[in-house]
Amino acid sequence: MLDAPKPAASTWEIATTFNEISLSSFGGGLSAWSREMVVARRKWMDDPEFLSAMTICRILPGANQVNLAVFVGTKLNGMRGAAAALAGLIFMPTVLLMAIAALYAVFQHSHAVQHVLAGFAAAAVAMTLQMVWKTGRTTLTSVVPVLLFALTFVLNGVLRWPLWWTLLITAPLGIGWAWRRAHRRIKAQATLEPHAVPKAGATGAAP
Template sequence: MTPNSSTSEALAPGVDTPGVDTPGVNEAATATPEEVDAPKRIASTWEIARTFNEISLSSFGGGLSAWSREMVVARRKWMDDPEFLSALTICRILPGANQVNMAVFVGTKLNGIRGAGAALAGLIAMPTVLLMGIAALYAAFQHSHAVQHVLSGFAAAAVAMTFQMVWKTGRTTLTSIVPLLLFAATFVLSGLLRWPLWCTLLITAPFGIAWAWRRAHRRDAARAAS
């Protein structure tokens, strides 16, 4: 489940969220010097697909990024840590599921469009087939009381994992009044008033970006003045 405990601990929490440069992630960049040397750059489509299939099937919940790093950086040596982490950040900024984006990014770097396709297929093919099997079973047994009770337990755990993610990422990002207000406004619009996503983003995103932009400029000005 969790390879290489120290680095996976550092990478696992909050990695599915954009813009959260947790200290743990930065530690991971420096903590493993033995893995940084000479990333190799070419891989066959089969090797790429097999690697991402392994990443996908051996991870669960928030552990995917940790496994990606373990395989891509430590074992296959396809990227070094700074490269991997900056790619992760890019993939968080771009729309889409972060893990899917990351697979496409790594695959592209290794073998162009064929590498991207191989990584994507490796990442999602087996889990999709597995989920369709579960979906068929669910359709047959969803009214069984035993299944309902087990699933309600799973649902509690899944919601708890979501709240844990809010807690972990919130602690590092909601550090002043403006981000707190943005967070609260987004929650109210999306969670309570049930606005469509694009309406919510249309209202909140410009404020967020303008705030971060002005803050960066003020920091630069302060640095220049001192």
């Protein structure tokens, strides 16, 4: 069986998509909008692949979303895709931020401005919770992922352990579980293959 072709996109499509992500997430919620565009709309990744990419990008140095843009762009169109994703993600926000910073310096004490910023923050929290709910429904489908999620939340979110210490505990557990699961799947497929029914035309017709 031939492998399915990898998803591909033009540099322009990548740039405009990440430009839409950056502008849609004005005020926060960048991770949620990244998932909405990359997974739900463009179908460039599925939820497990997106979460794996997000995990890698959070571990590596640098801004998480910049790392993710480079990851997705490289996957879709190599180095040109990475450059297009990075440009789309940061160009317009940089221009807008410079303009907003100039305005904020003048109107920073205005109550209306403070209320607007508070509204943006609330929307960002809602988008993040929406992403957690949607991705959780597709990935937390057995006991082990739920336990790993709970352990990570307690160590990093409640006890405030540094990310590296949390990963030193949860990463080996998650990798070991995933390896055993993949090994069992491969073994099961190998067991079933000798008993598979041959396709029509695979053997010659009886004379």
